[in-house]
Amino acid sequence: MTSPHFGGPGPGRGPRGAKVDPADRAQLADQPVSLRRIGALFRPYRGQITVVVALIVASSLISLANPFLVREVIDRAIPDKDVPLLVWTVLGMLAVTVSVSVIGVLQTWISTTVGQRIMHGLRTDVFSHLQRQSLGFFTRTRGGEIQSRLTNDIGGMQTVVTSTATSIASNLTTVVGTAVAMAVLSWRLSLLSLIVLPPAIWLTRKVARMRRAITAQRQRTLADMQTQIEESLSISGIQLGKTLGAGPAMSQRFSDSSLVLTDLEVRSELSGRWRMATMNIVFAAIPALLYLAAGLPATSGGMTIGTLVAFTGLQGALFRPLMQLLDVGVSVTSSLALFSRIFEYLDLKVEIDDPEHPVPMPRATVAGTVRFDDVAFRYENADRDALTGVDVAVPAGSSLALVGETGSGKTTLASLVARLHDPTSGRVSIDGVDLRDITLAELSELVGVVSQETYLLHATIRENLRHARPEATDAQIEDAARAAQVHELIASLPDGYDTMVGARGHRFSGGEKQRIAIARTLLRDPRILILDEATSALDNETERAVQDALDTVSRGRTTITIAHRLSTIEGADQIVVLDHGRVAERGTHDELVALGGRYAALLARSGRGAGELVLAR
Structure with missing residues (x-):
């Protein structure tokens, strides 16, 4: 096995501001993946996937109605004391929330079912294929790597179906729909958003990358500690430690690792707090600038309060899906690397196999x-x-x-x-x-x-x-x-x-x-x-x-x-x-x-x- 990557892109891989893992690039360079082969896994579930995509689009479009309903409440229903309009708009808001929630549950059920069935098929196929491998394969391959591919990599399939693929569809629909709705509400504020959003996104991604670097180091240290625990506190490890008198040395080594982890935990928490603070600043600064633009005669263009509130809501809903779309390359690369590692095992040649024309030997x-x-x-x-x-x-x-x-x-x-x-x-x-x-x-x-x-x-x-x-x-x-x-x-x-x-x-x-x-x-x-x-x-x-x-x-x-x-x-x-x-x-x-x-x-x-x-x- 030539892959240097141990494990796979599990759930949550590819966060905002993440960079493509060099191990994923190396894996794809060594073992390219055919998109047609990936598509073959999903082909039996074409109907369910079509329904999921339709539900995602419907959910994204329905949720866009809320800002317009808010505008009607603020600009017309309340000032004009139009009770029927107020009741209908409030009922419309509730209907939007209920519809989006029900659609979300239905979409999760279908996509999770499809993902689990694909996982089941791959998991059993890989396990059965590995059962047919010769002893030579297992002597030259680390047992932990085999277990990782059967659990982490194939488990990541659920993320590909329920997170990566669906989030791309959802975020794309949300970004396009929100951008159109913002332009309809106010083209002036939309132009302002084009100026404000890029630096805000850059700042957030920079902080997120810093936190990811600390988190990666923390995870490596934690993995080292887990290895020490497995090696030192197993039956064989305890026996070895007692017979060699290595208990104090093992305790000191564990203490050193724990001390490093303590420092990384503090830095991780601080970086997380900095990331949250940055997000809070961005979320506060953008509406503040919009309020400023709406209040200046040169840029207001006779904008109503309802339009401003609706636009601010749309603007806030645009930030997260837009950032996730910018990281779609990382998610796709991680997902392809995951498929590559799974297919690499499925493509292993069976050195000792049944004959094509066996001789019966009762x-x-x-x-x-x-x-x-x-x-x-x-x-x-x-x-x-x-x-x-x-x-x-x-x-x-x-x-x-x-x-x-x-x-x-x-x-x-x-x-x-x-x-x-x-x-x-x-x-x-x-x-x-x-x-x-x-x-x-x-x-x-x-x-x-x-x-x-x-x-x-x-x-x-x-x-x-x-x-x-x-x-x-x-x-x-x-x-x-x-x-x-x-x-x-x-x-x-x-x-x-x-x-x-x-x-x-x-x-x-x-x-x-x-x-x-x-x-x-x-x-x-x-x-x-x-x-x-x-x-x-x-x-x-x-x-x-x-x-x-x-x-x-x-x-x-x-x-x-x-x-x-x-x-x-x-x-x-x-x-x-x-x-x-x-x-x-x-x-x-x-x-x-x-x-x-x-x-x-x-x-x-x-x-x-x-x-x-x-x-x-």
């Missing part, structure tokens, strides 16, 4: 033979292959153990079976069918993975297990837990299977989390099991119990195991020793010991008596 008919044919793989931007020329056959129902030092390619090779990556060259097949010819949904039913990095959802134990198989019954869930030697632990908890696991499962020990993860995978009843250090977090006694359970459920399944414990490895039907991505040795435990090569050296180096292959990690 689980009931799959034996589970796995084969690696001259497989090579290189990670993106890596300077060498992680795997080279791997030829390994794993017969259906047999077990394969992968052994090698750190970085030898064990996890990479196993991940190809789950199609977390595709080989750079060669092929990986199940029962002779290339994995790239099998749908991802069917492949996930055939291959189950338990990795060394256990991840549990912030939900109940039952919901975590059922995440692997939504239709599973409670009895099936308990059977899987028993097989993973974790049922008794769960049953002993006050809430049993309805116990919340906590954020990332921190409520449980590493071994307990690992057994829950094993139960979750077993619940899918896969034909092929990949165990990547699946028992690494267990003590010796628990590891033996879980291994016995895994041995039981592995019967009739193809099992690929990455482990460092001798007890896990020596019983495998086949052991493959990897060295820098190549197959160095293969055979059974006894055959490799008799060979006296790398495997035997690993045994000797780790100490067979300890029962662990330490360097096989």
Whole structure:
């Protein structure tokens, strides 16, 4: 991702006096947006949008009637004591207010509904598209950026529909209608307004820019403080701070940030007060000048008091929409940048996708033979292959153990079976069918993975297990837990299977989390099991119990195991020793010991008596 902008133009972006964000310009330069593509999002709602525009125009035009009604009251109804005219004009004022209010509610309802439906479509499309991305995308992209696009950027869609687009239509109608009405009331005062308005607008925008600069700095400082809170007061942060004795340093750092924020808050409040004072001066000065012009014989032109009051009302209503129209370029640029960031994710190429013509692989008919044919793989931007020329056959129902030092390619090779990556060259097949010819949904039913990095959802134990198989019954869930030697632990908890696991499962020990993860995978009843250090977090006694359970459920399944414990490895039907991505040795435990090569050296180096292959990690 090349976009330097973190987040998007949320609600309220593009205030008066704002400048175009350089990040928005950079985003549009890097990822141009087609207006036709944006229009396609709104096309299904053409009717509703037409109604919204019509309501905006009607509301703006109806509200212009008030100054003329006021003029009638002041110039005719009250001086002439014309009671019927007074009643009708007052009723007209009330009717204008009621009409504008009802129209505003109706317009907000329609525009918000349209905006929310577009947001829903984009949000689900982006989420679903990101679900199809490979692991490589998530390793090179910050998680916060992904969350920001799904929440801030797509959330800003509501602003585009209900604020940016509608405000342009409303402000344009108001400015044009007000200008015409002012000219009708008094062309002399209209000319005076042309002289007075530009410097007033310039002064207001200047103050607004000063306040925006302070506000932006305040927001950055506040964001830094929030980051410190998240990092320092999370479970992991507290643990790190206590073990490193970094608590006082963290407190001092937070205090420094808080002190800076205090100063910025004061400056922000003062700048806000200056902005308000400037607006008050402008709003007071313009009517004062109009009153002066109306009172001078040279410029009054026989103007009535009603006309002056009506004109002053129109003049006051002109200032804000005119300034907002002057900032329309900022709003449009921000909105286009928002669309650009959303479309950038939607246009991401899916590196690992379903085949155009998939080969059906019903689980009931799959034996589970796995084969690696001259497989090579290189990670993106890596300077060498992680795997080279791997030829390994794993017969259906047999077990394969992968052994090698750190970085030898064990996890990479196993991940190809789950199609977390595709080989750079060669092929990986199940029962002779290339994995790239099998749908991802069917492949996930055939291959189950338990990795060394256990991840549990912030939900109940039952919901975590059922995440692997939504239709599973409670009895099936308990059977899987028993097989993973974790049922008794769960049953002993006050809430049993309805116990919340906590954020990332921190409520449980590493071994307990690992057994829950094993139960979750077993619940899918896969034909092929990949165990990547699946028992690494267990003590010796628990590891033996879980291994016995895994041995039981592995019967009739193809099992690929990455482990460092001798007890896990020596019983495998086949052991493959990897060295820098190549197959160095293969055979059974006894055959490799008799060979006296790398495997035997690993045994000797780790100490067979300890029962662990330490360097096989």
